[in-house]
Amino acid sequence: MRIRAPLAIGLVLAKPAIAQKAEAGAAFQRGKSLMAQGRTAEACSEFETSMRLEPLHGTLYNLALCHEALGKIASAWTELKELAANDKNAPRAKDAAKRAAALEKKLTRMRIVVATPTDGLVIKRNDVDVTALAGKDIPVDPGKYTFVASAPGRTEASQELDLSTPGATIDVTIPALAEASVDQPPPPDAAIVTDAYADRGTLRPVALPRGVIEGEVSEVWGSSSGFDQDSLDTRLEGRMGLGNFEVHAGIVIHTRYARDAMRPVLTNNVIAGGDYIISPLFAAGIEVKKFHPFGDDIEQGFDFRADFTGKRIISPSVALVGSGGFGYQSRQTRGQSPAPSEFGLLGDGTVQLAPIRRLTLEALTRIRLNVSGDLYGDFIHIEVAARATAALTRHLDAFIQTSLYVLPRSAEFDTRLVTLGALYRHP
Numbered sequence: 001m002r003i004r005a006p007l008a009i010g011l012v013l014a015k016p017a018i019a020q021k022a023e024a025g026a027a028f029q030r031g032k033s034l035m036a037q038g039r040t041a042e043a044c045s046e047f048e049t050s051m052r053l054e055p056l057h058g059t060l061y062n063l064a065l066c067h068e069a070l071g072k073i074a075s076a077w078t079e080l081k082e083l084a085a086n087d088k089n090a091p092r093a094k095d096a097a098k099r100a101a102a103l104e105k106k107l108t109r110m111r112i113v114v115a116t117p118t119d120g121l122v123i124k125r126n127d128v129d130v131t132a133l134a135g136k137d138i139p140v141d142p143g144k145y146t147f148v149a150s151a152p153g154r155t156e157a158s159q160e161l162d163l164s165t166p167g168a169t170i171d172v173t174i175p176a177l178a179e180a181s182v183d184q185p186p187p188p189d190a191a192i193v194t195d196a197y198a199d200r201g202t203l204r205p206v207a208l209p210r211g212v213i214e215g216e217v218s219e220v221w222g223s224s225s226g227f228d229q230d231s232l233d234t235r236l237e238g239r240m241g242l243g244n245f246e247v248h249a250g251i252v253i254h255t256r257y258a259r260d261a262m263r264p265v266l267t268n269n270v271i272a273g274g275d276y277i278i279s280p281l282f283a284a285g286i287e288v289k290k291f292h293p294f295g296d297d298i299e300q301g302f303d304f305r306a307d308f309t310g311k312r313i314i315s316p317s318v319a320l321v322g323s324g325g326f327g328y329q330s331r332q333t334r335g336q337s338p339a340p341s342e343f344g345l346l347g348d349g350t351v352q353l354a355p356i357r358r359l360t361l362e363a364l365t366r367i368r369l370n371v372s373g374d375l376y377g378d379f380i381h382i383e384v385a386a387r388a389t390a391a392l393t394r395h396l397d398a399f400i401q402t403s404l405y406v407l408p409r410s411a412e413f414d415t416r417l418v419t420l421g422a423l424y425r426h427p
Contacts, residue, residue, distance in 0.1 A: 024054035031062065040069050057087045061096065068103065073166075074139035077103040109137045109169040116176035118151045123174060137169055149174045196241075196425060199391045201360030202319035202352045205280035206311050208241030211427070216250075218399075218421025222258060231258035233268060235421070246275045246283070267294050273305075281311040291331070301331035301339065307346055321350040327368065329375050342373030344381075358391040382406045397423040 031046035047063040050056075064079035077100055084097035112123060112134040123131045125145050142164040149157045154177035163170050196212050198204050208214060215238045222231040237250030252268040273287030289303040307325025314320065324347045332339040348366035355361070368381040385403035392398055403417040 020053050024050045024056075024059075027053065028059055028062070031066070035062075035066060035069075040066060044070055057083055057089060057092070061087075061092055064096070064099075068099070072141040073103055073106050073108070074141045077107060077139060106166045107139045108142050108163050108165055108167070110140050110163055110172050111135070111137050111169055112147075112172045112174065114174045118154060118177055120151045121174075121177075122150050124148045124150075134174075142166075147172055147174070149177060151177050153180055154178065155180050197394050199357045200316060200354035201362070201389055201391075202313060202354045203316060206309050206321070207246040207275050207277045207280070207283045208239060210241050210243040212241045212425060213427075214239050214423055214425045216421055216423045218419050219255075220252075220417055220419045222415055222417045224258065224415045229256070229258060232256040235419075237271070244277050246277060246285075248273050248275075248287075266292065268292065275309075281313070282309070284308050299331055299333050301329070303330075304328045305346065317354045319352040321352060323348055329373075331375060340373065340375045342375035343371050344373075345369045345371060360389045360391075362387040362389070395425050399423070 027046045027050035031043045031050065034040075034043035034046060044063065044066040047059060047066055050059045051063060060079055061083055064076045064083065067073075067079065068076035080096040080100035080103065084093050084100055087093040087096060112130065114121065114123075114134050121131065122129060123134065125147050140163050144160060144162050144164075146158065146160045157175050157177055159172075161170070161172060196204055196208050196214070216235070217237075218235045220231075220233045220235060222233070232255045234253045234255055235250060236253075237248065239246055239248035248271070250271040252271075254266050254268050269289050269291045270293050271287060271289045273285060275283040275285035277283050285305075285307060287303075287305045289305075291302060292300045305325065305327040307323045309321070309323040311322075312320045324345075326344065327346050328341065328343050330339055330341040346366075346368050348364060350362050350364045353361045362385075364383075364385040364387070366383040366385075370376070370379050370381075383403060383405045385401055387399060387401040389397050389399040399419075399421055401417075401419040403419070405415045405417070
């Protein structure tokens with residue numbers, strides 16, 4: 001038998017409505033069951049779902065009783081008043097009117113009072129615009145509410161009020177908004193810091209957030225007129241954010257010695273340290289570096305460093321990083337006694353530029369002033385470096401760095417370094 005087109009279209013359109021009605025009925029039954037179990041909040045959620053799918057007076061009645069049991073007196077009163085006025089079921093409408101009258105005595109009301117009318121004034125209660133309610137007595141469900149008043153060219157005013165007194169009308173006074181100062185300082189740098197995964201290195205904090213782990217592997221090629229051959233080292237480093245602290249550790253392994261081509265592969269140094277995070281852009285740290293920690297190598301010793309590191313974000317594309325502190329160095333060469341050492345003041349500064357997304361360029365100068373000791377015999381040590389970092393993915397960076405380390409009176413130790421490496425962050 002052939003179905004005519006209008007009838008077929010009607011059947012197709014009816015299917016979603018039938019399904020929606022069935023879903024509304026199922027949500028209603030779940031709400032009734034949850035109410036019987038005393039799970040009031042969950043029951044209210046099911047009744048609300050049923051009302052959205054198919055608004056019926058019977059569902060609204062159950063929702064009102066649920067809201068009353070949950071303590072949402074204003075919501076229950078409003079729903080019962082609607083039923084009393086519009087429900088065609090006379091016994092239910094009568095019961096709703098009786099219940100609404102009983103609840104009205106318990107209602108908490110708010111009255112928004114504007115101290116000084118202001119052009120463009122906007123008042124929000126829990127992020128909902130309630131400007132139009134100013135001057136009116138409005139029933140509210142008991143609870144704590146945050147009110148925020150704002151206007152063009154004015155400073156924002158915020159307050160939190162407890163509107164929970166049964167039968168009371170509570171004034172919410174909106175104070176006069178002060179004029180915003182044109183000379184207000186810009187927001188602090190931390191306000192524009194994104195996260196440790198930012199494409200631009202200029203926007204990354206100086207220390208890792210809690211739970212973030214970063215690992216680095218790099219190859220360092222070094223040359224100097226004072227060495228027999230060029231050196232090649234492998235560096236493995238890692239750091240982890242622990243909330244207010246960051247810890248880090250690393251190891252450097254000789255894959256080719258600078259002084260002697262026949263020397264075996266040995267650990268050059270191990271590093272361990274930690275930082276206390278004062279803010280995302282300011283930290284205090286310490287670090288210990290042990291040279292040739294395993295075996296009877298030609299030279300052993302350790303470095304200790306303590307400093308503060310800060311960062312200033314000029315714009316999303318420009319940032320300045322600086323640190324200052326002190327350090328101690330000690331070396332013991334085999335057959336030499338006593339072990340020479342040196343105590344010095346440390347300072348460095350870095351300019352970070354991010355001309356395009358995913359590329360950060362850095363220029364660094366590091367200075368060490370010898371306060372006491374005879375390790376190298378120079379008053380000042382200088383290192384300059386340039387670095388380019390590409391953010392290949394959210395988690396993976398690749399970088400290249402070239403450095404020049406200078407002891408002004410010891411030309412044989414003018415060392416040039418080129419470093420290629422990658423960093424990976426998790427999660």
